[in-house]
Amino acid sequence: MSNLTSxxxxxxxxxxADKSFSSVELTQAHIDAxxxxxxxxxxxxxxxxxxxxxxxxxxxxxxxxxxxxxxGAPLGIKDLFCTxxxxxxxxxxxxxxxxxxxxxxxxSNLWRxxxxxxxxxxxxxxxxxxxxxxxxxxxxxxxxxxxGSTTQLTPGGSSGGSATAVxxxxxxxxxxxxxxxxxxxxxxxxxxVGIKPTYGRCSRWGVVAFASSLDQxxxxxxxVEDAAILLKSMSGHDAKDSTSLDIEVPxxxxxxxxxxxxxxxxIPKEYRVDGMPAEIEKLWEQGIAWLKDAGCEIVEVSLPHxxxxxxxxxxxxxxxxxxxxxxxxxxxxxxxxxxxxxTETYENTRAAGFGTEVKRRIMIGTYVLSAGYYDAxxxxxxxxxxxxxxxxxxxxxxxxxxxxxxxxxxxxxxxENADDPVAMYLNDIFTVTVNLAGLPGMSIPAGLDHKGLPLxxxxxxxxxxxxxxxxxxxxxxxxxxxxxxxxxWW
Amino acid sequence: MAIDxxxxxxxxxxxxxxxxxxxxxxxxxxxSGILDWIEQLSEVDTDGVQPMTSAVAVAAPMRDDVVTEGxxxxxxxxxxxxxxxxxFVVPKVVE
Numbered sequence: 001m002s003n004l005t006s007x008x009x010x011x012x013x014x015x016x017a018d019k020s021f022s023s024v025e026l027t028q029a030h031i032d033a034x035x036x037x038x039x040x041x042x043x044x045x046x047x048x049x050x051x052x053x054x055x056x057x058x059x060x061x062x063x064x065x066x067x068x069x070x071x072g073a074p075l076g077i078k079d080l081f082c083t084x085x086x087x088x089x090x091x092x093x094x095x096x097x098x099x100x101x102x103x104x105x106x107x108s109n110l111w112r113x114x115x116x117x118x119x120x121x122x123x124x125x126x127x128x129x130x131x132x133x134x135x136x137x138x139x140x141x142x143x144x145x146x147x148g149s150t151t152q153l154t155p156g157g158s159s160g161g162s163a164t165a166v167x168x169x170x171x172x173x174x175x176x177x178x179x180x181x182x183x184x185x186x187x188x189x190x191x192x193v194g195i196k197p198t199y200g201r202c203s204r205w206g207v208v209a210f211a212s213s214l215d216q217x218x219x220x221x222x223x224v225e226d227a228a229i230l231l232k233s234m235s236g237h238d239a240k241d242s243t244s245l246d247i248e249v250p251x252x253x254x255x256x257x258x259x260x261x262x263x264x265x266x267i268p269k270e271y272r273v274d275g276m277p278a279e280i281e282k283l284w285e286q287g288i289a290w291l292k293d294a295g296c297e298i299v300e301v302s303l304p305h306x307x308x309x310x311x312x313x314x315x316x317x318x319x320x321x322x323x324x325x326x327x328x329x330x331x332x333x334x335x336x337x338x339x340x341x342x343t344e345t346y347e348n349t350r351a352a353g354f355g356t357e358v359k360r361r362i363m364i365g366t367y368v369l370s371a372g373y374y375d376a377x378x379x380x381x382x383x384x385x386x387x388x389x390x391x392x393x394x395x396x397x398x399x400x401x402x403x404x405x406x407x408x409x410x411x412x413x414x415x416e417n418a419d420d421p422v423a424m425y426l427n428d429i430f431t432v433t434v435n436l437a438g439l440p441g442m443s444i445p446a447g448l449d450h451k452g453l454p455l456x457x458x459x460x461x462x463x464x465x466x467x468x469x470x471x472x473x474x475x476x477x478x479x480x481x482x483x484x485x486x487x488x489w490w
Numbered sequence: 491m492a493i494d495x496x497x498x499x500x501x502x503x504x505x506x507x508x509x510x511x512x513x514x515x516x517x518x519x520x521x522s523g524i525l526d527w528i529e530q531l532s533e534v535d536t537d538g539v540q541p542m543t544s545a546v547a548v549a550a551p552m553r554d555d556v557v558t559e560g561x562x563x564x565x566x567x568x569x570x571x572x573x574x575x576x577x578f579v580v581p582k583v584v585e
């Protein structure tokens with residue numbers, strides 16, 4: 001096999017099953033690709049020895065007729081998932097040398113099914129960012145560049161390492177997490193598929209917490225079917241996460257390729273925002289036409305509180321973050337910077353350990369939860385959140401799924417939005433509503449802009465109806481026939 | 491509405507983050523900018539709306555009241571900045 005790193009996960013599993021190559025060969029090819037891709041800064045920790053050990057064990061299990069659903073497939077793991085004995089940092093200096101003594105449930109599920117870990121992937125610090133620039137390890141670089149340009153572009157965030165690794169052939173698929181768009185926006189920026197499932201599908205146990213009522217794990221992959229294969233393994237009830245849903249995991253891959261004829265697709269008129277590039281508007285129209293051709297009925301719907309989703313999110317998420325990140329006090333694990341007394345030690349530790357954006361969000365969260373402001377900000381945001389969720393409930397009385405753009409632009413240059421927090425937050429304008437309502441959302445690569453950069457379309461489903469998203473995603477993928485790949489420059 | 495320097499100092503103190511004096515004014519400006527933008531929520535009529543506290547409406551599950559794991563001090567302490575004799579070492583709290 002000449003190019004083991006450009007296979008889809010599905011094709012790689014087929015090749016392993018028919019003995020075209022071994023997991024050790026497949027894994028070694030990826031280890032070599034990762035070693036040759038340092039300029040992308042996708043991995044913050046490479047674990048080649050562990051990967052080869054896991055690959056050998058996978059080959060042995062397969063030889064004995066005991067192959068799991070992902071047996072021998074090398075994956076990348078976002079460095080927000082705790083991995084036993086393997087450094088886990090959330091890309092923050094405050095956890096700089098943390099070695100978990102336990103394994104996250106999602107990664108445990110992947111290893112149970114035979115997957116191989118190549119290493120830990122870069123992200124925005126504590127998953128707070130839309131460009132990967134807040135990482136303590138420096139930004140990930142998008143493998144895509146505009147035609148004729150050498151400007152370095154962001155892969156998006158926070159799962160920038162996951163998206164770049166999948167797009168650049170540095171793993172067959174990756175774990176990611178999504179609190180406001182952190183799976184879907186990077187997928188759109190890198191020409192990959194990403195799905196954030198319904199809140200509660202994947203256990204949050206062992207995933208470093210950002211905003212617990214919004215955080216949800218999901219995969220980034222090369223195809224809709226690959227994403228379905230990965231999500232099936234990652235999902236499932238876990239008693240260790242009290243918000244994990246105790247329901248059966250559907251056979252997600254079986255939904256890919258199913259007919260979407262007769263499905264009703266809502267087009268939310270509020271997503272036609274001012275200043276949206278004409279190319280994105282055009283791509284959206286194209287997506288509508290593709291689904292029509294596939295037999296869907298298109299219905300205009302209204303989600304009147306859409307414009308309030310981001311401001312509500314920037315109360316709810318920082319409030320939860322300020323509470324979750326209170327645990328980083330320098331006492332039991334992580335960084336400690338001594339001071340003259342206990343309070344000074346706390347203050348020095350947190351000043352040295354957290355980056356600028358994380359501090360900013362902790363401060364906002366602390367402010368909106370503080371005495372005198374709690375009702376005006378926090379409770380108000382929770383009420384607006386209810387209205388946003390009600391909007392979706394109303395729309396889903398009439399339609400089976402919604403189609404929108406994933407992000408308001410293609411990948412932008414590193415540094416471009418760094419000085420204006422609100423401009424950066426607007427990246428999540430189409431994705432954040434789904435987190436507030438707890439619904440599943442998927443980004444599918446649908447085309448290139450005039451500069452040759454990928455653009456994504458987003459499908460939003462009813463709670464627990466990922467299956468319909470996989471069917472629709474498959475239909476869009478087939479119609480778009482997106483085959484473009486970044487030209488290798490690294 | 492604007493956050494002034496005194497409010498930044500107070501919030502930094504509550505959040506237990508030491509902010510150097512030269513960061514106070516820039517932070518006041520940044521946080522005010524974000525909160526001004528958030529202010530648009532006041533346009534939404536939320537009279538009689540119940541706050542939404544969880545993404546999926548499910549009752550909190552109950553578990554058996556039993557010890558599931560424990561008795562492994564070495565594992566608990568393995569990432570501690572400072573330990574002695576099987577204990578965390580922390581700054582003096584009571585004078």
